[in-house]
Amino acid sequence: MTQDKKPGFLKRLADALFEEEPEPSPMPRPKPAAQRPVAEQTVGDPAPGLDPAFDSNEAAQISARLAALHDEDGRVPVNHAPVDWDFDEDFGALAVTEKATDVAVSQVVFAAKLQEVIEKGDKGSAGKLQLLNLDEIKREAGDRWEQMAEKAQVIAEQVIRHRLAPSDVVAPYDDHSFIVLFAELTEEQARLKAAAIAREVRERLLGELGVKDHGWVKAFVTDIETLQNAAAGATPEEAVLSWNRVFEAEEDCAPPLPGPQTIDAELQSRLGEVGISYRPTLMTAKGVIGIYVPHILRLDALNRIHMGAAAFPHNDAAVTFEMDKAAAKRAVDQVRIALKAGQHTGLLHITLHTGSLVTHSSGLIIDMFRALPPEFRRFFIIGINTQTPGVPQTKLWEALAAIQPFCRSVTAQVTTEFSDFDRLARAKVSAVGIDLEEPDIGDITPTSLTRAILPLAKHAAKAGLQSYLYGIKRREIARAAKDAGFTYLNGPAIAANTAQPVIA
Numbered sequence: 001m002t003q004d005k006k007p008g009f010l011k012r013l014a015d016a017l018f019e020e021e022p023e024p025s026p027m028p029r030p031k032p033a034a035q036r037p038v039a040e041q042t043v044g045d046p047a048p049g050l051d052p053a054f055d056s057n058e059a060a061q062i063s064a065r066l067a068a069l070h071d072e073d074g075r076v077p078v079n080h081a082p083v084d085w086d087f088d089e090d091f092g093a094l095a096v097t098e099k100a101t102d103v104a105v106s107q108v109v110f111a112a113k114l115q116e117v118i119e120k121g122d123k124g125s126a127g128k129l130q131l132l133n134l135d136e137i138k139r140e141a142g143d144r145w146e147q148m149a150e151k152a153q154v155i156a157e158q159v160i161r162h163r164l165a166p167s168d169v170v171a172p173y174d175d176h177s178f179i180v181l182f183a184e185l186t187e188e189q190a191r192l193k194a195a196a197i198a199r200e201v202r203e204r205l206l207g208e209l210g211v212k213d214h215g216w217v218k219a220f221v222t223d224i225e226t227l228q229n230a231a232a233g234a235t236p237e238e239a240v241l242s243w244n245r246v247f248e249a250e251e252d253c254a255p256p257l258p259g260p261q262t263i264d265a266e267l268q269s270r271l272g273e274v275g276i277s278y279r280p281t282l283m284t285a286k287g288v289i290g291i292y293v294p295h296i297l298r299l300d301a302l303n304r305i306h307m308g309a310a311a312f313p314h315n316d317a318a319v320t321f322e323m324d325k326a327a328a329k330r331a332v333d334q335v336r337i338a339l340k341a342g343q344h345t346g347l348l349h350i351t352l353h354t355g356s357l358v359t360h361s362s363g364l365i366i367d368m369f370r371a372l373p374p375e376f377r378r379f380f381i382i383g384i385n386t387q388t389p390g391v392p393q394t395k396l397w398e399a400l401a402a403i404q405p406f407c408r409s410v411t412a413q414v415t416t417e418f419s420d421f422d423r424l425a426r427a428k429v430s431a432v433g434i435d436l437e438e439p440d441i442g443d444i445t446p447t448s449l450t451r452a453i454l455p456l457a458k459h460a461a462k463a464g465l466q467s468y469l470y471g472i473k474r475r476e477i478a479r480a481a482k483d484a485g486f487t488y489l490n491g492p493a494i495a496a497n498t499a500q501p502v503i504a
Contacts, residue, residue: 110171110179111239117183118228125190127221128247129197129254130177131156141209148209149176155208159200163193163303179243187223188497189305191253192275192297194219198254199273219254220247251499263322271319273299276330279470280495281349281488291347291381292501293470293490294327308437308471315389317355321365324356328365332372334501335379344503349488351383351413351435355391357399369406381430383411386418387438400427411468415440416452421463431487432460433468436477449477454484461485 117124131152141148153176160170160178167183180197182190198219205217230246231239253275263271274296281291298311313319331348338345356365369377382403386396396412404410409430416434424432434456436444444453453469460467469481472491481489 113169124183125187125223127180127190127194129219155204156201160197163197188277190221192299194221195254196273196299218252220250222246222250271322274326277497278501279490281490282494284482291349293349294331320353321356324352325365338502346501346503349381351385353385353388354395354399355388358395366402378408380407381409382407383413385413421459425463425465431466435470437471457485
């Protein structure tokens with residue numbers, strides 16, 4: 001967005017949208033279409049504030065609305081040829097024209113709100129939810145398609161508005177998609193919300209329209225700054241095309257994992273929506289990022305977002321298992337995608353709860369890694385979280401034996417009271433560590449840091465183990481952990497989360 005004295009197109013759209021409307025002039029009652037002479041088609045001047053370059057049929061419709069140039073029925077004037085009145089044909093054409101106008105005006109509203117957020121300096125993200133691959137639905141629907149298309153759009157809009165916060169804004173983007181401004185969410189959180197909306201839209205459409213599930217609801221999310229830069233110096237029509245290219249360059253964040261076909265509705269309700277991002281992990285000896293740790297986000301039934309260890313519900317083993325499975329499957333898929341694209345992927349350190357590995361040790365998560373080719377397994381380090389509620393720590397050894405043959409190495413996440421480091425070393429565990437976001441850790445004070453947390457690095461080294469400290473939010477803790485000898489560090493104080501585990 002240019003910063004000179006001439007306002008950008010978003011500002012000009014905002015000025016046009018909110019400018020006080022003049023009193024409408026009396027207009028003569030129009031004659032029936034069959035009696036009217038053929039009038040030369042004119043579109044008039046654009047509304048005040050609109051760029052003259054935005055002078056098209058669509059622009060004229062917007063201009064007419066904003067300038068209050070309506071006929072006696074409140075409709076935007078539409079020119080027709082002097083032929084006999086055909087209600088179905090002419091009413092249908094008028095409806096299509098007005099629908100296109102409504103979409104365009106909604107885009108103006110969205111652009112104005114986007115400009116308002118940018119000027120306030122708020123941090124937020126924008127998302128586009130698109131109904132794609134409609135040919136299959138059209139074939140199934142046959143003659144009912146036009147009626148279904150309108151119903152699909154209504155359902156989608158209902159779902160979207162139900163999920164929005166008061167500060168969010170939604171507008172139709174084109175005939176079959178919507179753009180949403182998540183004004184208070186980060187890009188990571190917006191991806192989770194967009195994925196939840198896409199899933200719910202798909203399920204509503206499947207249930208109410210009876211169509212097959214071919215994954216034709218997709219969601220794209222990008223940040224406001226990217227949209228702003230893409231639209232810099234563009235006309236409004238060019239900006240919409242630029243936004244479309246920006247969104248399609250993003251990874252489709254829906255349908256989310258796990259899919260609704262894998263678990264029952266009651267469990268899905270308890271689970272909510274699960275999203276996965278990655279925490280870059282610093283290898284302190286080399287001073288480089290080489291490992292990525294899946295970071296869980298969960299949107300619950302009350303529309304609240306939980307992150308990290310706090311996302312796992314207490315004493316709900318089924319939900320914990322589904323979240324562990326989602327993290328593992330997502331990581332495997334991401335590595336496969338990166339390698340296929342010729343990208344340099346880092347190692348994936350996936351921490352799974354003891355209960356998820358022991359209860360289902362005959363298959364599912366472990367089978368996922370057992371099925372991988374040996375050359376593919378080397379990208380995965382499996383961490384075992386021993387802090388599973390209700391699971392005795394002795395189960396750690398059973399889980400360790402079950403997963404160890406099918407990954408690069410195994411680590412153990414422990415509490416600050418853990419002391420059996422030598423046994424971990426004999427079991428060929430590669431590293432031991434602590435996640436500061438675990439509820440058991442509580443508030444970190446200088447005393448708890450020096451007495452309970454930092455000594456773990458020394459105890460691990462004495463037993464021949466590497467050590468990690470994850471979830472670090474303050475730089476002074478990161479410095480202290482590095483000085484104490486921890487091998488691996490991550491968290492907001494180290495590096496921001498990323499959507500892909502790819503080394504630049």
